[in-house]
Amino acid sequence: MSRLHLISDSFETQTLAQKSERYLEKNDSVLLIADGVLMGLQQHIVQSLLDTSDNCYLLDQDCRCRGISLLLGKQPNGGRLKLISYETMVDLCARSEQVIAW
Amino acid sequence: MSVSFCLLVTGSPTQSQAHLSALEFVAATVKRGYKIHSVFFYQEAVAVANRFVLKPDDEAQLGKRWLTLSHSYQFELQICVAAGNRRGVLSQEEAANLDDSAITQIASILPQFQVVGLGQLAATLNEPRVRLVQFK
Amino acid sequence: MKTNTTISIVISQGPFARICGKEGVDLALVCAAFEQKVNLIFVDEGVFHLVKTQDANAIDDKTHDKQLQALAFYEIEHLYADSQSLRRYSLEHGDLLDTVELQSSDEIHQLCRQSKQTVTF
Numbered sequence: 001m002s003r004l005h006l007i008s009d010s011f012e013t014q015t016l017a018q019k020s021e022r023y024l025e026k027n028d029s030v031l032l033i034a035d036g037v038l039m040g041l042q043q044h045i046v047q048s049l050l051d052t053s054d055n056c057y058l059l060d061q062d063c064r065c066r067g068i069s070l071l072l073g074k075q076p077n078g079g080r081l082k083l084i085s086y087e088t089m090v091d092l093c094a095r096s097e098q099v100i101a102w
Numbered sequence: 103m104s105v106s107f108c109l110l111v112t113g114s115p116t117q118s119q120a121h122l123s124a125l126e127f128v129a130a131t132v133k134r135g136y137k138i139h140s141v142f143f144y145q146e147a148v149a150v151a152n153r154f155v156l157k158p159d160d161e162a163q164l165g166k167r168w169l170t171l172s173h174s175y176q177f178e179l180q181i182c183v184a185a186g187n188r189r190g191v192l193s194q195e196e197a198a199n200l201d202d203s204a205i206t207q208i209a210s211i212l213p214q215f216q217v218v219g220l221g222q223l224a225a226t227l228n229e230p231r232v233r234l235v236q237f238k
Numbered sequence: 239m240k241t242n243t244t245i246s247i248v249i250s251q252g253p254f255a256r257i258c259g260k261e262g263v264d265l266a267l268v269c270a271a272f273e274q275k276v277n278l279i280f281v282d283e284g285v286f287h288l289v290k291t292q293d294a295n296a297i298d299d300k301t302h303d304k305q306l307q308a309l310a311f312y313e314i315e316h317l318y319a320d321s322q323s324l325r326r327y328s329l330e331h332g333d334l335l336d337t338v339e340l341q342s343s344d345e346i347h348q349l350c351r352q353s354k355q356t357v358t359f
Contacts, residue, residue: 003351006235006236008113008118008119008120008123008237008238009238018282018322018343021343021344021347022281022320022343022346022347022350023347023350025347025351033119033123034118034119034120034123035119061126062119062123085130086126086127086129086130087130087133087134089127089130090107090127090130090131090134090136091134093107093233093235094105094107094134094136094233096233098353098354098355098356099233099234099235099236100236100350100356100358101235101236101237101238101358102238102248102358110357112359144261144265145257145258145261145359184261184264185261188257219268220264220265220268221268221271221272223265223268224265224268224269224271224272224274225272227243227245227269227272227274227354227355228243228272228274234355234357236357236358238358
């Protein structure tokens with residue numbers, strides 16, 4: 001079983017790199033929620049996440065409430081961050097060995 | 103479904119989305135057929151249990167929403183006593199320790215929130231089938 | 239007798255401006271009292287909780303460095319600091335309390351990975 005990482009804040013590149021090194025492994029999953037979804041609009045940050053983890057997700061409701069769903073769709077690598085619902089988030093949490101929020 | 107969830111909410115109700123996110127998570131958990139073991143409020147999150155909060159009607163009434171969900175789905179809302187005391191979210195028993203006699207009879211906590219020690223969270227962390235999800 | 243449960247508590251916020259670190263340490267103490275194995279890990283600005291030369295009297299507040307020094311007494315055997323964070327702030331191992339062990343990012347990664355739960359403050 002792998003771990004799920006919940007990121008609820010938007011970080012600068014260097015901060016994200018430091019935290020990723022501390023917590024992430026390739027077969028872990030990353031879910032961006034709350035203000036964390038704003039990182040989905042930053043190309044280099046998205047690439048950095050995709051380089052570190054095979055499974056990167058965005059919480060759909062948090063993208064919609066911030067009005068960024070269309071913008072995300074226009075990002076060159078945006079499609080590689082999968083939009084998921086709260087119900088899928090629950091399933092991910094249940095299937096993970098550990099859920100770490102940072 | 104053998105896994106149940108304990109939500110650890112540490113984010114402020116006014117300075118973070120922690121509560122809105124956690125409330126949605128609870129609703130989704132029930133839809134997926136899982137059980138909520140408990141919700142533990144620590145750090146700034148305890149402010150959600152303050153009864154002396156007046157929000158405009160069109161803003162999210164977080165305290166009331168927690169009460170409704172906990173009643174509907176039968177899980178406990180646990181406020182850490184030490185964190186609550188630091189932030190003025192007091193049960194009547196704790197308020198009795200205040201110096202100001204004008205308010206020693208008044209609990210500032212919404213009645214259905216349970217005031218518990220950190221040991222309650224530690225005990226939950228020990229449970230093998232409980233998955234902890236922290237909302238910051 | 240300790241249970242098989244290991245909890246990692248990661249503190250990234252510094253002292254005085256926020257109470258996060260203190261409340262993180264409180265949780266660590268309680269978990270240890272419940273006989274869990276606790277990894278108490280200080281990273282980023284959190285390493286400043288461990289600096290020997292703190293003087294809370296300067297702002298009429300209280301440090302909890304004595305509590306941190308005595309953690310072994312409360313069954314928390316390991317107090318870790320992130321070496322990368324120390325370098326960022328030009329801190330050396332000798333600037334910290336004697337009981338602190340330095341860990342690399344990779345070592346901290348392993349500590350969290352081997353835990354049942356990781357809680358971050």
